[in-house]
Amino acid sequence: MTTITLVQGDITRQSVDAIVNAANSSLLGGGGVDGAIHRRGGPAILEDCQKLRDSRYGKGLPTGQAVATTAGELDADWVIHTVGPVWSSADDRSAQLASCYREALRVADELGARTVAFPAISSGVYGWPMEDAARIAVETVRDTPTAVEEVRFVLFDEAAYGAFARQVG
Template identity: 55%
Template structure:
């Protein structure tokens, strides 16, 4: 599997699936979640509402993942995962690792061979970018399945540098 880190807008990625750093309601929010819902259009929200009505009446649990169509996005699927919120005391790296592993499980389940992922939990959920990069890269490298490419798509130069450092084996040498 090839693993990349790029600076960009995940809603513009021409891959099979993108990962959404969702909140448990699946009904949109801020940051990556809000951008994905806005770019995907009303079809995505309708699918998420149906998931809540049928399979996930209490919302998506932290660390789990679920797949929907992508609406108007250039990808085929959106894989929603709920990252742990450090501000709420959710600081177990295993929960964060589960987000990346379960997202890849979902990608394999639907047949996605190329996947774009954000830095789940590194924004308003309060995790340090260095911790997210370390856990994410380790989770992806240790995952076994039928995915050819994982591209970490990162919004800021500092977070990109942190992921690049982790991928290149020089963690801690990138800006925080």
């Protein structure tokens, strides 16, 4: 059974097997969590991402999918990149958001990762309301069969931590 833990802090400071990156589809870095992971992890992550773009993901990583690279200078073995959906009040994209968590866990299982740190995917610049993002994240992790022993949600601030704490119970 997977243990869910919550941490308020910086995901790039976590010591885990895999850190999940809320990436943009280009895989070439960006703002928020994505930019922080690329900055702290160093150029090796970008080099791996560029190789992915040059091979399987020439048009970028599709929303809801996940792929792994080295973790570079991070205290992890891998970074699992996943592209969350942009929130829309007119279009229910919940299934895409849930897919990010399921696919990241699938990739973690393929890698043999036992500890995985997740951010609150899509809840930053992509505008997903935090309470709903937390609900989808926690429900999906609980409902997804995986060999991952610990899923650690690393939340940037007190509001995000509170939203996830209400879901974990």
